[in-house]
Amino acid sequence: MPASDSTDTLAQKIAPPQDESEAARHARILQETLAYEVSKQIDAEIRACKAALRKKKAVKVLVLGQAESGKTTTIKNFQMQYARQSWLEERHSWRAVIYLNLVRSVNLITDILSVELDETSTAADGVTLSDQHQILLLRLSPLRRIQASLEDLFATGTFPALRDDRRHSSPLSVMAAARIIRVSDDMDGLDLKPTYAPVLQEFTVFSNCGWKSVLGKSRLPEFSTGTRSPKRRHADPVDEVEDLLCSCKDDIKALWRDLGVKRSLAYHHLRVEDSSGFFLNDVDRIVARGYVPSDEDIVRARLRTMGVQEYSLTLDRGESSRTEWIMYDVAGCRTQRAAWVPYFTDVTAIIFVAPLSCFDEQLAENHRVNRLQDSFQLWDTICCSALLAHVQMILLMNKCDLLEKKLKKDKLRVHDYIPEFQGENNMKTVTTCTSTLSCMLLTY
Ligand SMILES: Nc1nc2c(ncn2[C@@H]2O[C@H](COP(=O)(O)OP(=O)(O)OP(=O)(O)O)[C@@H](O)[C@H]2O)c(=O)[nH]1
Ligand SMILES: [Mg+2]
Structure with missing residues (x-):
């Protein structure tokens, strides 16, 4: 309890007696605690009633x-x-979704590349895949941990350490993310080339898993203006993702402009640029310290949802x-x-x-x-x-x-x-x- 001010009559009236015994002090504190809890409960009920009325x-x-x-x-x-107000408040938090979209595109391409490198040293259409591609794959491997950690963040609301090696899945085990099926097997009767086509498995959030609150948690009013203070480094776990991505930026760009990669994707009929949440053409802007998503970035960001999600807007x-x-x-x-x-x-x-x-x-x-x-x-x-x-x-x-x-x-x-x-x-x-x-x- 704050020290009472001698000129404040209310404070004087509710102040404990000066000769209060230890037992009386305990009893008083207990009573005050209970009263505080009841007050909190009444406040919560009033809030719930107001929300129900608003909803009605x-x-x-x-x-x-x-x-x-x-x-x-x-x-x-x-x-x-x-x-607009709630939109601006949420702006910063969409960064996590956009990073997840970007990282999943990169991991999908490296999955395809790993298969090509495993099967033959000559990629589709006669383009030779070299040791340089192996090195590129290795240098981009931290992106698997980023993907796993961001997906956990949306699924559970907690962010596992990025340096946890147990989360480092091999490209082949991640082939589930870009399940490769034989088109001719799956679509019999259709006149399609008997080749392999990747079917993307999108990351899905469930409406009841609280992913919206994950976005809400990193609402920071200072970000609504489109500027960010450099002082807040690592106050938000997504800053750590930003740092790691920045260190892989040149490799991401090298992967996306590589001719061998382009031909491999074309051979598998994979047009990553037509898929939802495609940001590989925006790496210079997005993978940068202090990045704040633009309106267009947020609209383009993709998070597949299951269940029914409620948006309360004022x-x-x-x-x-x-x-x-x-x-x-x-x-x-x-x-x-x-x-x-x-x-x-x-x-x-x-x-x-x-x-x-x-x-x-x-x-x-x-x-x-x-x-x-x-x-x-x-x-x-x-x-x-x-x-x-x-x-x-x-x-x-x-x-x-x-x-x-x-x-x-x-x-x-x-x-x-x-x-x-x-x-x-x-x-x-x-x-x-x-x-x-x-x-x-x-x-x-
Ligand atoms: N080019 C273009 N893309 C759009 C348009 N409307 C939506 N999209 C894109 O289409 C994709 C799917 O949009 P969503 O809004 O996530 O689709 P949804 O109906 O909510 O999908 P589910 O959650 O899976 O049921 C996203 O990548 C959007 O950016 C449009 O008018 N033009
Ligand atoms: Mg949806």
């Missing part, structure tokens, strides 16, 4: 769509535009008269869709995210199902649900930039993948057809 009044939005459709990205964009911009919003981010793969239903009864609106660019892709969970067709079927099911009859529906057709690239640059034809599509193979026709069909399904 909040606008609730359920964001639906198939896996990798862009649901989490949509929520991030919404938060960036309308809940809007500080925009026209909405209701400032408390709860956005539910679901997992989109087929096995997870049943978990959406309990949320149908209490939502204000649904945003359905439909990526238009995926007309030439198959579902990861079933290679025989076209992704665009699956999206339409899912939208149809949502539109027909009696539970959602009074819910506002918003259809967000995204990935139009990728659609344009596929149509214009890659010269892919929608009709070749979806025979029912008979229109002209250009952006205008494809987007008009898909939106007309979606509207028909909604009003049907």
